[in-house]
Amino acid sequence: MSNSNADKPLENYTTHPSLSSLPDEIVLRCLARVPRSYHLNISWVSKHLRALVRYGLRSIRHKSSLYVCFQQEYNDSSFHWFTLSETSTTTTTEYGLVPNPTTFPPHKYGSSTVAVGSNIFFIGRSRRPSSDLWILDTRSGNMTQGPSMSVPRNVEEAAVGVIDGKIYVIGGGGYQEEIQVEVFDPKSETWELAGAENVRTIPRSSASVEGKVYIVEYEKTSVYNPRECEGERLVKIVSERLSERGRKETVPDTVERVCVVEDVLFACFKRLGVMWFDTKIDVWRRLVGLDGKEMFIFHADAMSEYEGKLVVLYMWGESRVDDSVTKSVRCKLVSVHRAGDRICGTIDWSGVVGTVPSSFCFLHCLAVSE
Incomplete structure (x- = not known):
């Protein structure tokens, strides 16, 4: 029996159009939806795509501003925004x-606090539970009170994340471990309940990546997936790290800060420093430099994404002038991109960005769209 496909002349076969055959304007709109951590891989496809990644995307990216808030220790009414x-x-x-x-x-x-677009949302209170929601429009400077949550929460014990433009608040009910997850829609300015979850009442850090809320704790990382069936949305996994030799080791370490840069979850641990979470194999891994060696950033008082880069801020050293004692605020701007199964980092800039009184400490750090 003959193969009918083999009898067809070559001119009868049609080829699918490639991305490069489309107008640059359409290609740029497609590339704008691709996480920046994959841009290096795209650049290897062709010189044309490399030029579009390097220069064309700059013209269509949304600008953002990095908002940093300091609080004066032992003074609940002294706050300073930069x-x-x-x-x-x-x-x-x-x-x-x-x-x-x-x-x-x-x-x-x-x-x-979380940012959605140009608005900053202030949710609940620390020290004592609250159902308050306040909304700051950074463009106009107007602060308005939003609708209250149905459950008062201690935000030091709650996890907060943003998925598809909606704000998820998980836990924070004090002695009440099983508590309703609440979801706020900024467009309709309404809260809705999304089922009860059993969340331990201890301080936690959280951030959203890949349509899920990741809750990072001591020796444990939990993942909340709103698309799962009720009762299966919150999954707890033992936190492990992938050592340089490829072995998995537990992470008995306190997390200090978390953030997401181009769909990659980063955390700064007290002893291990800054690491990223590999969601494919559920392990924490170190950044590597362009030379393939592990990259160590050991301290972060605040972290955020800014213009597609990882921003690490920290206090360093003290200076005395007359009766005043100040601290230097140092900053590292780190470009990150994927190289196979690794995340590579390059420190683009490092230096002092200001000085503050020694009594100041970081409170909030978040990127807001302009």
């Missing part, structure tokens, strides 16, 4: 923290 500012010359680029001119009401800060 934004990270870039100053460039023909030869160098420098960064510095400048006071934010927006007037922030001082009684709204003991809360968890």
